[in-house]
Amino acid sequence: MNRRYHTVMALRLFNTYSRKIEEFEPSNTAERPIKVYTCGPTVYSRAHIGNFRAYIFEDLLQRHLELRGYKVDRVMNITDVDDKTIRGAREVKVPLARFTEQFKQAFFQDLDTLRIKRADEFPCATDSRFITRMIEMIGTLIARGLAYQADDQSVYFRINKFPDYGELAHFDLTQLQSTGRVKHDEYEKEHIGDFALWKAWNEEDGDVKWDSPWGSGRPGWHIECSAMSTALLGDQIDVHCGGVDNIFPHHEAEIAQSEGVTGKKFVRYWLHCAHLLVDGQKMAKSLGNFYTVPDVLVRGYTGRELRYALLRVHYRVPLNFTWEGMNEARESLARIDQWLARLREVARKANAQRSRPNVQRPTTAFEYALDDDLNISAAFGYLFESIRETNRVFDRNEMDPASATAWLDWWKQINTVLDLEAEAEIVIPPEVTQLAKQREDVRREKNWKRSDQLREQILELGWEVRDTKQGPKLARRTSSK
Numbered sequence: 001m002n003r004r005y006h007t008v009m010a011l012r013l014f015n016t017y018s019r020k021i022e023e024f025e026p027s028n029t030a031e032r033p034i035k036v037y038t039c040g041p042t043v044y045s046r047a048h049i050g051n052f053r054a055y056i057f058e059d060l061l062q063r064h065l066e067l068r069g070y071k072v073d074r075v076m077n078i079t080d081v082d083d084k085t086i087r088g089a090r091e092v093k094v095p096l097a098r099f100t101e102q103f104k105q106a107f108f109q110d111l112d113t114l115r116i117k118r119a120d121e122f123p124c125a126t127d128s129r130f131i132t133r134m135i136e137m138i139g140t141l142i143a144r145g146l147a148y149q150a151d152d153q154s155v156y157f158r159i160n161k162f163p164d165y166g167e168l169a170h171f172d173l174t175q176l177q178s179t180g181r182v183k184h185d186e187y188e189k190e191h192i193g194d195f196a197l198w199k200a201w202n203e204e205d206g207d208v209k210w211d212s213p214w215g216s217g218r219p220g221w222h223i224e225c226s227a228m229s230t231a232l233l234g235d236q237i238d239v240h241c242g243g244v245d246n247i248f249p250h251h252e253a254e255i256a257q258s259e260g261v262t263g264k265k266f267v268r269y270w271l272h273c274a275h276l277l278v279d280g281q282k283m284a285k286s287l288g289n290f291y292t293v294p295d296v297l298v299r300g301y302t303g304r305e306l307r308y309a310l311l312r313v314h315y316r317v318p319l320n321f322t323w324e325g326m327n328e329a330r331e332s333l334a335r336i337d338q339w340l341a342r343l344r345e346v347a348r349k350a351n352a353q354r355s356r357p358n359v360q361r362p363t364t365a366f367e368y369a370l371d372d373d374l375n376i377s378a379a380f381g382y383l384f385e386s387i388r389e390t391n392r393v394f395d396r397n398e399m400d401p402a403s404a405t406a407w408l409d410w411w412k413q414i415n416t417v418l419d420l421e422a423e424a425e426i427v428i429p430p431e432v433t434q435l436a437k438q439r440e441d442v443r444r445e446k447n448w449k450r451s452d453q454l455r456e457q458i459l460e461l462g463w464e465v466r467d468t469k470q471g472p473k474l475a476r477r478t479s480s481k
């Protein structure tokens with residue numbers, strides 16, 4: 001990459017809406033945080049690593065905005081009612097809420113494994129507060145002639161009444177008419193492209209239904225995001241993200257619904273993450289190349305290694321996931337670890353002599369690369385180039401403590417974005433080990449009350465006991481209570 005980073009003046013992002021790189025200008029700035037909405041998982045199965053590539057890109061966006069001094073207010077929705085969740089629950093004959101709960105939990109576990117920062121809120125579509133809002137929005141759209149109830153009792157958005165429909169996807173509606181395949185069960189719609197806002201109840205939905213002015217039924221997927229985003233972030237959002245496969249129809253529909261109700265521009269910057277391929281192919285269960293986070297961990301890799309592998313390619317470029325790539329991730333991280341160890345060793349030296357004039361110091365190239373539409377490949381390029389250069393200084397025995405400290409301070413700063421440092425070796429304090437041992441003893445005596453007291457004491461010291469198949473294990477406390 002020949003681009004000179006010092007010429008980049010401000011954060012620039014590729015906006016899918018305009019198909020252009022645009023300078024990022026937050027509205028109202030100072031007191032107000034940047035409002036970011038990111039489409040979250042549909043909890044009908046465990047999310048796959050392709051989903052997590054998009055979530056890691058969104059994590060990078062948030063962390064870089066924060067590095068640049070912005071406050072970020074981020075919402076990620078959870079789709080816990082749709083065709084797939086209902087079908088899944090029916091197949092295993094459990095209530096919908098119980099069926100989706102396991103995948104919600106798995107999702108949060110995977111976020112932690114990959115060190116993805118939690119959004120400020122994770123609203124669920126089935127929350128009555130949002131169902132109410134969806135029904136209100138649909139009512140408004142009908143009143144404005146933008147939606148109608150068809151013979152099948154479902155309510156559809158009338159795309160012919162929304163002139164901007166197709167702008168995001170750069171889609172021509174006439175093409176949709178001529179090439180769109182008519183599904184036999186959608187004959188009631190006025191236009192093939194009209195999408196469901198409210199799906200009338202049918203037998204297969206079982207007890208999954210809510211009352212509405214149009215009879216009982218459930219919301220369509222698109223209206224869920226319009227309702228939750230505007231309810232939590234307001235009528236206008238700064239940045240809306242998702243995978244490229246969300247552009248049409250999902251995000252196009254979100255614009256039509258939200259703007260149809262509020263009359264205001266819904267989103268200022270639309271950002272979309274490219275696909276993840278596995279061995280050069282689209283990931284599919286039928287091809288046997290479909291992986292979840294635990295599928296990768298079970299092969300002996302760490303969450304940190306997977307984070308690196310999913311992070312290292314620019315978000316608008318398809319990422320090819322391979323096991324060789326995972327090994328490369330491991331090697332790259334080892335280089336970072338060794339470099340940090342070297343820096344720390346020199347920085348610790350007490351006789352802090354003056355820094356030598358010729359020893360390289362960090363520049364702002366890393367941050368500038370990220371300002372350039374989150375060019376993480378260039379940012380890593382600078383990091384590894386710096387590692388090579390400074391390693392040469394080490395080899396000549398010329399690294400001085402002041403320069404080593406400067407590099408460590410720089411690493412600390414860029415690691416707020418990367419979050420790739422090795423976990424410090426866990427040292428369990430002796431009093432915690434002692435309490436855990438006592439707890440085991442009283443449990444053998446079936447003294448549950450005392451056992452609970454001991455567990456509380458351990459929690460107060462910042463640790464928790466997890467009862468596993470291999471016996472009790474101590475871990476750092478993760479719960480806030």
Ligand SMILES: [Zn+2]
Pocket residue numbers: 038039040225250
């Ligand atoms: Zn969405």
